[in-house]
Amino acid sequence: AQTVTQSQPEMSVQEAETVTLSCTYDTSESDYYLFWYKQPPSRQMILVIRQEAYKQQNATENRFSVNFQKAAKSFSLKISDSQLGDAAMYFCAHGGATNKLIFGTGTLLAVQP
Amino acid sequence: DTGVSQNPRHKITKRGQNVTFRCDPISEHNRLYWYRQTLGQGPEFLTYFQNEAQLEKSRLLSDRFSAERPKGSFSTLEIQRTEQGDSAMYLCASSSPPQRGQEQFFGPGTRLTVL
Numbered sequence: 001a002q003t004v005t006q007s008q009p010e011m012s013v014q015e016a017e018t019v020t021l022s023c024t025y026d027t028s029e030s031d032y033y034l035f036w037y038k039q040p041p042s043r044q045m046i047l048v049i050r051q052e053a054y055k056q057q058n059a060t061e062n063r064f065s066v067n068f069q070k071a072a073k074s075f076s077l078k079i080s081d082s083q084l085g086d087a088a089m090y091f092c093a094h095g096g097a098t099n100k101l102i103f104g105t106g107t108l109l110a111v112q113p
Numbered sequence: 114d115t116g117v118s119q120n121p122r123h124k125i126t127k128r129g130q131n132v133t134f135r136c137d138p139i140s141e142h143n144r145l146y147w148y149r150q151t152l153g154q155g156p157e158f159l160t161y162f163q164n165e166a167q168l169e170k171s172r173l174l175s176d177r178f179s180a181e182r183p184k185g186s187f188s189t190l191e192i193q194r195t196e197q198g199d200s201a202m203y204l205c206a207s208s209s210p211p212q213r214g215q216e217q218f219f220g221p222g223t224r225l226t227v228l
Contacts, residue, residue: 004155031213033213033214037215037219043221044116044117044219044220044221045156045204045206045219046219047216047217050214050216052214054138078128091155091156093155095214097213097215098161098168098214099144099147099208099214099217100158100161100169100212101146101156101217102148102156102157102158103155103157104155105153105154105155106153106154106155
């Protein structure tokens with residue numbers, strides 16, 4: 001069975017600073033994907049970034065990047081130059097053969113002006 | 114394309130009543146997922162369809178829950194004899210082929226409150 005663990009229920013960052021959100025996972029699959037989704041207050045979930053497990057290179061999307069450590073089963077999200085609009089709940093998720101997503105419990109990110 | 118839509122957005126019902134939710138996926142997406150999210154938790158997988166075929170159901174989906182996608186387009190999720198523990202946000206998502214690793218696009222959810 002797949003599990004995803006986010007050990008930081010809440011994080012806070014100053015505007016324009018950098019913050020890293022942690023995620024660890026466990027999986028029995030050899031071919032899988034990892035995702036970070038953002039859920040703003042009262043708004044729908046959107047994809048932030050995706051990582052293919054077979055790729056060694058860490059994914060990046062503008063100010064968002066990941067640190068994927070496959071052996072350690074770690075998948076952290078780094079947000080650079082944080083903006084007020086980054087405030088949201090962030091979920092780490094695992095997608096396997098069927099692409100159903102297994103989510104962590106989330107990290108609530110506050111951005112201080 | 115307006116994205117994934119869900120109706121109703123909010124539903125308040127009394128314990129023991131039946132409720133039905135609808136999800137309209139993005140038009141060219143052949144795969145549709147249902148998740149349930151309770152307060153302070155991440156979404157939990159319930160079931161998914163590829164076209165009209167229901168391919169997997171979670172153990173969370175008791176026999177009071179039924180989902181359909183009759184023509185491979187919209188989907189409905191029905192809960193019979195609702196219980197207070199069914200109170201949650203019900204999320205629908207869809208994705209396009211090839212499925213593996215594809216982004217799932219989420220709807221705004223239906224918030225169910227069972228009194």
